[in-house]
Amino acid sequence: MKKLLxxxxxxxxxxxxxxxxxxxxxxxxxxSEYFQEEESSRELYAQARDLQLNNDFKSAYYTYGRISxxxxxxxxxxxxxxxxxxxxxxxxxxxQKYTKILKSFPEExxxxxxxxxxGKTYLRMGKNLEAEKQFLSTLENFPGTDxxxxxxxxxxxxxxxxxxxxxKQYWLKYIALAPGGDFxxxxxxxxxxxNCRLSDKDKNHxxxxxxxxxxxxxxxxxxxxxxxxxxxxxxxxCHQLIGHKNTALAIFKKxxxxxxxxxxxxxxxxxxxxxxVKLNPDTRYRGWSNVINWTNRAKDFSLYNKAQLxxxxxxxxIYWEIYENFPEGNYASESxxxxxxxxxxxAKYDKAIxxxxxxxxxxxxxxxSPAVHFWMGKIYEKKNNTSKAKKFYQVLLKKxxxxxxxxxxxQRLDAINGKKDNGWKTDTNNKLPLxxxxxxxxxxxxxxxxxxxxxxxxxxxxxxYDTAMLFMQKDTFLESWIKLxxxxxxxxxxxxxxxxxxxxxxxxxxxxxxxxxxxIYYGDKINKNAEFNSLDPVLVISLMKEESHxxxxxxxxxxxxxxxxxxxxxxxxxxxxxxxxxCNYNELFDPETNIRIGxxxxxxxxxxxxxxxxxxxxxxxxGPTAVKTxxxxxxxxxxxxxxENIPYNxxxxxxxxxFGSYWNYKRIYDFN
Numbered sequence: 001m002k003k004l005l006x007x008x009x010x011x012x013x014x015x016x017x018x019x020x021x022x023x024x025x026x027x028x029x030x031x032s033e034y035f036q037e038e039e040s041s042r043e044l045y046a047q048a049r050d051l052q053l054n055n056d057f058k059s060a061y062y063t064y065g066r067i068s069x070x071x072x073x074x075x076x077x078x079x080x081x082x083x084x085x086x087x088x089x090x091x092x093x094x095x096q097k098y099t100k101i102l103k104s105f106p107e108e109x110x111x112x113x114x115x116x117x118x119g120k121t122y123l124r125m126g127k128n129l130e131a132e133k134q135f136l137s138t139l140e141n142f143p144g145t146d147x148x149x150x151x152x153x154x155x156x157x158x159x160x161x162x163x164x165x166x167x168k169q170y171w172l173k174y175i176a177l178a179p180g181g182d183f184x185x186x187x188x189x190x191x192x193x194x195n196c197r198l199s200d201k202d203k204n205h206x207x208x209x210x211x212x213x214x215x216x217x218x219x220x221x222x223x224x225x226x227x228x229x230x231x232x233x234x235x236x237x238c239h240q241l242i243g244h245k246n247t248a249l250a251i252f253k254k255x256x257x258x259x260x261x262x263x264x265x266x267x268x269x270x271x272x273x274x275x276x277v278k279l280n281p282d283t284r285y286r287g288w289s290n291v292i293n294w295t296n297r298a299k300d301f302s303l304y305n306k307a308q309l310x311x312x313x314x315x316x317x318i319y320w321e322i323y324e325n326f327p328e329g330n331y332a333s334e335s336x337x338x339x340x341x342x343x344x345x346x347a348k349y350d351k352a353i354x355x356x357x358x359x360x361x362x363x364x365x366x367x368x369s370p371a372v373h374f375w376m377g378k379i380y381e382k383k384n385n386t387s388k389a390k391k392f393y394q395v396l397l398k399k400x401x402x403x404x405x406x407x408x409x410x411q412r413l414d415a416i417n418g419k420k421d422n423g424w425k426t427d428t429n430n431k432l433p434l435x436x437x438x439x440x441x442x443x444x445x446x447x448x449x450x451x452x453x454x455x456x457x458x459x460x461x462x463x464x465y466d467t468a469m470l471f472m473q474k475d476t477f478l479e480s481w482i483k484l485x486x487x488x489x490x491x492x493x494x495x496x497x498x499x500x501x502x503x504x505x506x507x508x509x510x511x512x513x514x515x516x517x518x519x520i521y522y523g524d525k526i527n528k529n530a531e532f533n534s535l536d537p538v539l540v541i542s543l544m545k546e547e548s549h550x551x552x553x554x555x556x557x558x559x560x561x562x563x564x565x566x567x568x569x570x571x572x573x574x575x576x577x578x579x580x581x582x583c584n585y586n587e588l589f590d591p592e593t594n595i596r597i598g599x600x601x602x603x604x605x606x607x608x609x610x611x612x613x614x615x616x617x618x619x620x621x622x623g624p625t626a627v628k629t630x631x632x633x634x635x636x637x638x639x640x641x642x643x644e645n646i647p648y649n650x651x652x653x654x655x656x657x658x659f660g661s662y663w664n665y666k667r668i669y670d671f672n
Contacts, residue, residue, distance in 0.1 A: 407663030426536035564598025
């Protein structure tokens with residue numbers, strides 16, 4: 001035996017060397033053939049996907065069929081073939097393709113949806129037994145996925161004629177897991193048609209599902225059968241949304257005084273309190289005072305809301321109570337900031353420093369953190385300690401580079417370094433780049449492949465964004481960019497903004513992710529109208545972004561319309577004052593018209609306040625009369641301080657948002 005093994009290895013080694021020599025000799029040809037096959041597959045995939053999206057399913061199917069089985073997207077090719085076959089009602093072929101995916105690619109992201117779709121295919125074919133087995137297989141192999149949840153609904157449908165109790169259990173499972181799902185109402189109808197006995201738990205799930213589906217009266221029919229202390233939350237909301245204000249008020253009052261327990265979710269408690277105060281015919285102050293007297297639960301929330309209704313001088317004790325008793329709560333940071341600001345505003349700088357240092361120690365990355373750093377810099381400037389002031393400004397710029405306060409910190413650093421603090425001064429010489437310059441991909445293909453796999457990177461490269469979104473993991477920046485390619489502008493900005501907010505360390509201003517949050521649209525129209533009205537186009541686009549997120553059809557609760565959120569009555573006045581072409585109110589949804597009138601109005605507010613852009617922006621939000629009143633009552637020795645003391649919370653936040661965007665557009669796009 002040993003002799004035979006020696007002979008075998010003796011013959012094997014030359015064979016291996018021969019094969020290796022052939023591979024080495026023909027290596028360039030093999031590599032070239034591989035890349036040719038890869039490129040051919042890419043071209044065919046792009047052609048097939050285009051045909052599929054244009055509803056030419058038969059041609060798409062056969063074009064997909066020409067793609068090499070070695071192509072990295074071959075499982076997705078099979079998936080699209082199955083969809084094309086189903087679209088032309090060739091269910092047998094669709095079933096074959098889904099089955100092949102499950103056999104050949106059981107661990108790939110395409111497998112759960114292939115399993116679910118195979119069940120639906122069998123159902124359409126009338127093969128109910130195979131369909132039931134397939135949906136059960138989906139539950140077993142892909143638990144917790146949306147496809148497993150959807151399988152519960154279909155299993156209910158398949159059992160309603162032969163086992164009504166089992167059908168009920170499947171439908172109830174679907175309702176419990178997906179009360180807002182597409183099949184919730186059908187599941188409820190199926191249960192009602194069976195006319196079966198329901199437990200209190202079942203009725204509760206059905207009531208919640210009906211609420212989620214905005215069937216409030218129907219939800220109450222179930223919820224009213226249950227103990228009031230267990231269903232108060234959804235009953236109260238149903239009555240509130242129907243318009244039964246007194247009933248809802250009574251429910252929320254009873255909940256606050258009797259029903260809330262240690263197990264009640266915090267969000268429900270806060271919602272009950274807010275709804276009670278909103279529905280209460282008394283003043284909001286009286287409403288929050290009642291809530292505080294009735295319960296100690298979520299007390300920092302009720303205390304904070306009451307404090308917001310008082311002058312800062314009167315609210316100090318409440319803010320201190322929140323900070324002292326609820327230091328880990330959601331309102332401690334803001335409360336400590338308000339205590340700091342009172343001391344600063346009254347020139348008690350040493351006391352303010354104590355509060356600021358406590359804030360910096362305890363709350364590193366909250367909404368108030370940039371403000372505390374900025375005003376500490378201002379304090380040390382007043383104390384002629386410029387080295388400490390510079391340190392706070394520099395930390396602010398590094399840790400919170402996109403903050404409004406970084407905008408102001410950069411100006412203060414200029415002043416310390418012998419330059420001029422230009423404040424909120426804008427530059428009419430700026431010009432926006434053209435609309436075509438859309439933000440680039442936030443990651444390289446290599447980075448996408450490392451995070452999401454080569455298949456997602458390939459789909460992005462081929463511009464098959466819908467399929468990429470179907471199979472990739474959650475990624476706010478990549479989702480934002482894909483939404484941008486699909487023209488969903490507002491949602492794109494929100495996704496990227498949320499992604500950036502979650503990053504503790506912010507990237508540099510040159511990182512393409514920033515342009516997803518601060519994109520440039522309508523550049524040519526803004527440039528033209530800004531020049532005509534002697535405005536900085538960067539300020540105009542900053543205001544537009546904060547007003548509408550570039551949604552030309554945006555409508556506010558006060559009926560402000562379009563990109564720059566113009567009230568119809570304001571539009572009428574501006575047209576008259578500026579001798580502009582008249583327009584009807586629906587024309588405010590037209591970008592050209594809206595920008596023309598919006599820039600005219602901003603120009604008017606700038607003229608009203610002698611070119612002071614900060615006051616102009618405040619007036620754009622609150623009206624010139626309100627701003628004029630504030631100027632007569634508030635100190636203007638320091639406009640930073642003036643901004644912090646603007647009486648309207650909305651306008652104070654608005655000024656910071658607009659100039660925060662102005663700062664970001666300048667640093668991202670390298671405006672001077």
